[in-house]
Amino acid sequence: MSSISFQECEPMSPINAISNKHSWLIGVSLSTLGYGVVLTLFILTLTLLRITKTRSKFTNNLLRVYISLLFAIDTVATALALYATTGALVDRHCPEGYIPVNPYFGKSNVVYCLLNLTSDTLLIWRCTVIFNSSRIPRWVYMGIPIFFLVTSLGVGIPAVVLSTMRRSKFNDRLLMIYVLITLITNTVITAMIVTRLMLHRKRVANILGRVSAYTGIINILIESALIIIVVDIFFVVTFAVYSPSAAIAFQMWIQVQAIAPMLIIFRVAQGKAWSGSSGDVATISQPIILISQETSIHKSSKGDRM
Numbered sequence: 001m002s003s004i005s006f007q008e009c010e011p012m013s014p015i016n017a018i019s020n021k022h023s024w025l026i027g028v029s030l031s032t033l034g035y036g037v038v039l040t041l042f043i044l045t046l047t048l049l050r051i052t053k054t055r056s057k058f059t060n061n062l063l064r065v066y067i068s069l070l071f072a073i074d075t076v077a078t079a080l081a082l083y084a085t086t087g088a089l090v091d092r093h094c095p096e097g098y099i100p101v102n103p104y105f106g107k108s109n110v111v112y113c114l115l116n117l118t119s120d121t122l123l124i125w126r127c128t129v130i131f132n133s134s135r136i137p138r139w140v141y142m143g144i145p146i147f148f149l150v151t152s153l154g155v156g157i158p159a160v161v162l163s164t165m166r167r168s169k170f171n172d173r174l175l176m177i178y179v180l181i182t183l184i185t186n187t188v189i190t191a192m193i194v195t196r197l198m199l200h201r202k203r204v205a206n207i208l209g210r211v212s213a214y215t216g217i218i219n220i221l222i223e224s225a226l227i228i229i230v231v232d233i234f235f236v237v238t239f240a241v242y243s244p245s246a247a248i249a250f251q252m253w254i255q256v257q258a259i260a261p262m263l264i265i266f267r268v269a270q271g272k273a274w275s276g277s278s279g280d281v282a283t284i285s286q287p288i289i290l291i292s293q294e295t296s297i298h299k300s301s302k303g304d305r306m
Contacts (some may be wrong), residue, residue: 009094010101016244017099021089023244024103027251028085034255035078041262042071048269063265066122073115074258080108081251104250105175107164113156115257116182120149122261123189123225130196130223141192148185155181176239183232186225193224222267225260 012020045067049060081104088103124145131141159174197220221227235249 009098011097012099014097019244020099020247023247024085024088027248028082030248031078031081031251031255034252034259035074038071038074038255038258038262041259041266042067045262045266045269048266052269052271063268066118067262067265070115070118070122070258070261073111073118074254077108077111077115077254080111081254084108104247105163109160109163109175112254113160115254116156117153119225119228119257119261120152120182120185120189122264123186123193123228124149126223126225126264127189127192130193134196144192145185145189148181148188152178152181152185176236179232179236179239183229183236186228186232190224190226190229194220194226197223219267219272222260222263225264228256228260231256 046064049064049067052060084103084106088100094100124142127145128142134141155174156178159171159178162171163175165171201220231249231253235246235253237243238246238249
């Protein structure tokens with residue numbers, strides 16, 4: 001236990017101490033359930049990528065490597081959170097009226113940061129794929145998310161390094177700033193993806209009279225990884241007000257960082273996700289509709305003459 005978490009105890013009223021311990025247990029239970037979802041998605045996605053031949057072999061292999069790396073990091077993060085929880089509840093002994101400090105912060109922060117970076121990298125890739133067929137310059141739709149990612153790393157690396165050494169108010173604030181920048185990064189990327197998909201949805205509906213398969217509500221929610229934003233906000237708010245629920249939010253955050261990318265790649269493996277040519281549907285369809293209309297008008301006028 002001493003190798004990954006801080007050993008300090010902090011004074012707390014008996015009622016608040018019980019609430020914190022309950023939150024640790026609830027959080028680790030939800031995290032275990034979430035890990036089961038990650039494991040299921042990993043197996044299904046890996047199987048689909050192995051049997052599907054619609055993409056290049058290089059792309060399939062790259063996606064297999066990515067989900068394997070993501071699954072490995074999430075497994076380590078889940079094990080560390082479980083170890084920290086049992087250590088705080090069983091192994092750590094604090095005096096009467098004291099409770100162990102947050103067991104999830106310490107050297108394990110490095111793993112959590114890697115998990116977050118791996119998740120954000122996939123979102124940037126999806127943002128690039130979705131905007132690839134748009135008229136927006138590449139440097140805009142790639143530059144904005146990369147700028148926020150670099151900013152996040154610029155604050156995150158010192159925050160994580162310092163937080164692994166010792167616990168202090170400055171380190172806690174720096175860690176909070178890192179979490180806020182991560183939330184902003186995810187929000188910007190999600191907003192870009194949702195805006196692009198909604199505009200495409202409207203355009204296709206106006207031209208074809210029906211909604212594209214790539215712009216259904218469920219698909220938009222998955223492609224934009226909106227679930228990450230929801231859990232990020234939950235974690236930031238509870239952590240900022242020192243709520244016992246922060247432990248629940250954090251352990252949910254661990255699994256969501258893996259679930260959202262896994263869902264995206266699962267749909268890619270199914271062939272249901274947005275591809276590089278999806279944005280061209282409206283552009284290709286419009287001339288076909290115009291030609292069809294002209295042919296219909298020509299036939300109608302010819303029939304009137306007869």
